[in-house]
Amino acid sequence: MNYLKIALAKGALFEETLGLLDEVGMDVSELKIDSRKLRLVVDKDKIEYILARPFDVPTFIEYGAADLGIVGKDVLMETKKKVFELLDLNYGKCCFVLAALRKEKNKVEESYRYLGQIRVATKYTNVAEDYFTEKGIQTEIIKLHGSVELAPVVGLAEEIIDLSSTGKTLADNNLVVLDEIARCSARLIANHVSYKIKFKEINGFLDKLKRTKRELR
Amino acid sequence: MGANNSYPSVPRGLRDIMPIEAEERRQIEKKLRRVFESWGYREIITPTFELFENLASEAGKMMEDEMFKFFDRDGVLLALRPEMTTPIARAVSQRIENSCFSRLYYSASVFREEPPQRGQQREFQQIGLELIGGRSPAADAEVLAVLLESLQAVGLKDFQVGVGQIDFLQGFLETTGISSELIKEIQLLLVKKDLVGLERTIEDNSLSPEDKSKILEIISLRGRKDILEEAKKYTTNAKSCEALKNLSDLYEFLKLFDLEKFVIFDFGIIQNFDYYTGVIFEVYAPNMGFLLGSGGRYDLLLSEFGDNRPACGFALGLERLHICLNEQGALKKENCKKILVYSDVDIKKALMTAKTLRDMDFCVETVLEPSTLDACGSLVKEGRFKWVINADEAPEQIEIFDIEKNLKKISSLSVIEGELI
Numbered sequence: 258m259n260y261l262k263i264a265l266a267k268g269a270l271f272e273e274t275l276g277l278l279d280e281v282g283m284d285v286s287e288l289k290i291d292s293r294k295l296r297l298v299v300d301k302d303k304i305e306y307i308l309a310r311p312f313d314v315p316t317f318i319e320y321g322a323a324d325l326g327i328v329g330k331d332v333l334m335e336t337k338k339k340v341f342e343l344l345d346l347n348y349g350k351c352c353f354v355l356a357a358l359r360k361e362k363n364k365v366e367e368s369y370r371y372l373g374q375i376r377v378a379t380k381y382t383n384v385a386e387d388y389f390t391e392k393g394i395q396t397e398i399i400k401l402h403g404s405v406e407l408a409p410v411v412g413l414a415e416e417i418i419d420l421s422s423t424g425k426t427l428a429d430n431n432l433v434v435l436d437e438i439a440r441c442s443a444r445l446i447a448n449h450v451s452y453k454i455k456f457k458e459i460n461g462f463l464d465k466l467k468r469t470k471r472e473l474r
Numbered sequence: 475m476g477a478n479n480s481y482p483s484v485p486r487g488l489r490d491i492m493p494i495e496a497e498e499r500r501q502i503e504k505k506l507r508r509v510f511e512s513w514g515y516r517e518i519i520t521p522t523f524e525l526f527e528n529l530a531s532e533a534g535k536m537m538e539d540e541m542f543k544f545f546d547r548d549g550v551l552l553a554l555r556p557e558m559t560t561p562i563a564r565a566v567s568q569r570i571e572n573s574c575f576s577r578l579y580y581s582a583s584v585f586r587e588e589p590p591q592r593g594q595q596r597e598f599q600q601i602g603l604e605l606i607g608g609r610s611p612a613a614d615a616e617v618l619a620v621l622l623e624s625l626q627a628v629g630l631k632d633f634q635v636g637v638g639q640i641d642f643l644q645g646f647l648e649t650t651g652i653s654s655e656l657i658k659e660i661q662l663l664l665v666k667k668d669l670v671g672l673e674r675t676i677e678d679n680s681l682s683p684e685d686k687s688k689i690l691e692i693i694s695l696r697g698r699k700d701i702l703e704e705a706k707k708y709t710t711n712a713k714s715c716e717a718l719k720n721l722s723d724l725y726e727f728l729k730l731f732d733l734e735k736f737v738i739f740d741f742g743i744i745q746n747f748d749y750y751t752g753v754i755f756e757v758y759a760p761n762m763g764f765l766l767g768s769g770g771r772y773d774l775l776l777s778e779f780g781d782n783r784p785a786c787g788f789a790l791g792l793e794r795l796h797i798c799l800n801e802q803g804a805l806k807k808e809n810c811k812k813i814l815v816y817s818d819v820d821i822k823k824a825l826m827t828a829k830t831l832r833d834m835d836f837c838v839e840t841v842l843e844p845s846t847l848d849a850c851g852s853l854v855k856e857g858r859f860k861w862v863i864n865a866d867e868a869p870e871q872i873e874i875f876d877i878e879k880n881l882k883k884i885s886s887l888s889v890i891e892g893e894l895i
Contacts, residue, residue: 320592321763330670341667444670450758450765453636453740456696 260303261458264323266311266332270349270443274327277346281465315340315446324451325459330441331420335381341452343463344445351422353384353438358409359431365415369394378408379418388418388438406430487596498805499599499796502628503581506601506790509624513616515579515603520561522583526551528564531778536746540586542596554585559775559787562604567779576783579603581792591764593794602769602789606776609784611720614753614771615727617786621769622733625757628795629804633759633766635736636696638743639721640750640770642705643692645713650685664693664744695741699725702739720753745770755788759798766794810860813894816841816850817865827865827872827887834891847875861894 265274265288275285283302287294297306307323314328315338326340329349333342355377357365369375378399379385389396399414406426408414418438421427427434445466452459484490491499507517523544530538530553541553555561558580570576581601588596605617618637625633643664647657656679663672669690676686688708695705702722708714721739728734743754745768754770769788776783799805813836817824821844828838839859841850847862854862854877864873869887874894876883885893 319763321761339667342670345670345673448763449667450763453756453758454634454760460694 260298260305261325261455261462262305262307262323264307264309264314264317264326264328266314266326266328267308268311270311270327270329273348274443277348277466277469281469312336318446318448321448321450324448324455325462326446327443328446330439330444331381331384333444333446334387334439334441335383337383339449341447341449342444343447343452343459344466346443346445346466349441349443351420351441353381353388353418353441354421354427354434355388355416355418355436355438356406356409356421356427356432356434357416359433361409361415362433362435368415375416376414377416377418378405378414380405381418381420384438385418406432485596487590489595495796497808499792501805501808502796502799503601503792505627506624507579507581509620509627510579510603513577513620515577515620518562518565518578518580519582520555520558520565520580523552523554524561524564526553528779529553529555529560531560531775536749537586540588542585542587555582556586557584558582558600558602558789559604559772563606563775563781563785564779566604566606566783567776567781574607576606577603578606592762593797594764594791599792600789601792602767602787604785604787606785607783608786609773611723612727613784613786614720615724615731617769617788618724618737618753618755619728619731619733621755621757621767621788621790622728622736623731624790628799629806630759630795630799631802631804633736633757633798634738635755635757636738636740636743637721637724637753637755638740639717639752640744640754641717641720641752642714642741643689643744645711645715645717646688646692646709648713649709649711650681652679652681660689661744665746667744693742693744695739697739699734699739701741705741717752724753749775751784753786757790759802761801762794762798764794765791766798767791810858811836811894812859813838813861813863814841814850814853814859815839815863815865816845816847817868818844818846819866820844823865823868827863827868830869830887831863831890831894836894 265271275288278285283304284299287297287299288306295308299306307317309317311328311332314326315333315336317323318326318340319338327346331351331353333340365375374395374397376397376399377385378401380401380403382398382400385398399408401408405417405419408417409432410430416435417432420441445463447459526541526543529541537556541556543551543553546552562578562580566576566578579602582599583597584600585597603617603620605613622635647660659675660672663675673690676689692708695701702718705718725734728737743756745754749772750770751773752771756768757766759766767788767790771784771786773784776785813831815824815828815831815838821842824840828840831838847864850862859877862875862877872885872887872890874883874885883893
């Protein structure tokens with residue numbers, strides 16, 4: 258059985274990913290029904306789906322446990338796995354932002370001058386580290402697993418780095434964007450070797466997606 | 475099992491290679507060495523660690539962060555070698571006077587401070603060769619031919635070798651009139667295999683729409699001989715044409731060796747541009763998500779050590795090759811001809827019998843205490859022995875148990891050779 262193995266991120270992108278696959282003519286009916294399955298083979302399309310947590314998708318791809326994957330750029334930036342980034346799928350759009358409390362915006366700068374360091378809370382420590390290294394700013398990065406916007410409110414950190422799509426959560430917590438770090442969206446990724454060994458199959462799939470993308474525009 | 479967990483184990487990313495695996499690995503290595511040597515390559519052994527500045531030369535820069543670095547007592551910065559090509563380039567430049575060709579091979583551990591990959595942890599074994607001197611496509615073809623013969627010799631059934639030429643795209647980019655900074659940026663994105671970033675970068679710049687789509691099309695040009703014709707349509711600049719000529723010459727040479735069918739030309743193979751200067755190749759096998767090996771031409775590397783000879787070579791990951799051979803069922807079990815000798819009454823008889831058998835070129839272990847066949851059971855179960863011999867009545871009478879066939883024979887030491895086949 259030499260099917261194309263595709264790893265899908267089970268998270269915020271999942272619904273739209275199924276929509277896209279449906280649109281290019283793949284049979285996703287079973288993916289829609291049973292949400293607990295981790296592996297699913299669709300003989301008709303000669304595809305094996307692997308359903309994984311978003312942060313695990315790049316790992317599956319890097320090791321070649323799956324040939325292709327659909328996952329957010331945010332996850333790619335954070336996990337830093339060596340994968341082939343083939344296509345921007347243009348959905349699941351959001352942005353990495355640096356934010357601080359509205360009323361303390363100036364205070365942050367002052368405290369940086371005074372203390373020489375800012376405390377930054379984030380779920381994405383690699384993204385944060387890369388960003389501040391590039392800027393040459395010294396920081397103490399505090400890893401949180403959720404509700405990052407809480408950190409400045411309770412005085413755990415002066416700034417946060419988080420994903421924002423509408424900006425509503427930030428606004429609700431009186432946070433303002435200081436800088437846009439990177440724009441993210443869903444990406445099609447491939448394992449380096451799979452891309453060569455299954456060149457025809459992967460490029461066929463890629464072409465289908467590209468065609469749809471064009472129609473959408 | 476003698477598991478004792480009260481002692482610390484090995485550092486992260488290192489491991490013990492136990493006898494079964496080690497034996498298999500040496501078998502594979504032996505076959506590769508035989509192929510290399512049949513082409514006249516000779517082994518070179520360089521130091522495990524070297525001066526950091528030598529390993530981190532211009533071409534080795536990409537490895538700088540991945541090296542294990544340390545100081546010696548004199549405060550000199552040293553590093554464990556992360557690959558073999560740079561140390562060999564150094565050795566050749568410093569020690570081999572400009573002879574026409576140097577054909578050298580190596581099989582050695584290299585060390586990289588990297589997240590673990592399949593079949594490649596912080597210490598792993600590389601086996602490969604360097605052809606130093608010779609710039610012609612015949613030299614490229616030789617290196618590629620040895621690589622292909624090697625893969626066949628070890629019995630790898632399912633593999634692909636992609637062959638690219640770094641100058642083709644390089645030549646094209648130079649004709650588009652974009653700045654050298656932008657060329658660098660494009661190359662970096664290609665090395666990182668970030669096509670989304672690439673599309674965005676060329677979108678934002680002063681390239682003509684035609685050139686934009688050409689770049690994207692060139693990197694997906696891939697196929698047999700006819701793709702070289704196809705590639706001609708993209709550009710007429712001298713550098714790119716030279717690159718195509720190089721590949722088609724290479725193809726003709728490979729044909730002489732009857733190896734051309736294994737090669738797929740691929741202009742999407744992009745590796746570090748500061749290092750490679752011409753033909754470049756990668757070895758893939760199904761179900762192994764990482765490269766099995768890679769190589770190419772790096773004509774400028776030796777010049778960093780004051781030698782102007784060009785060079786071409788390849789390296790294979792021995793552990794990855796081992797994994798693939800195992801998965802493809804290509805590892806043949808070597809005919810086991812080992813003998814275990816015991817005696818219940820007098821171990822001197824066992825030792826003496828063993829010596830006689832070793833003189834006949836058998837591999838023989840002895841049980842070093844008086845023992846019975848039953849007591850040897852656990853040793854025998856490991857499947858390492860073809861015969862077990864009771865030497866109680868040696869040399870006149872020898873009891874031979876054939877483990878595989880479950881047979882018992884009686885012989886004497888003087889005629890035993892005929893029985894052990």
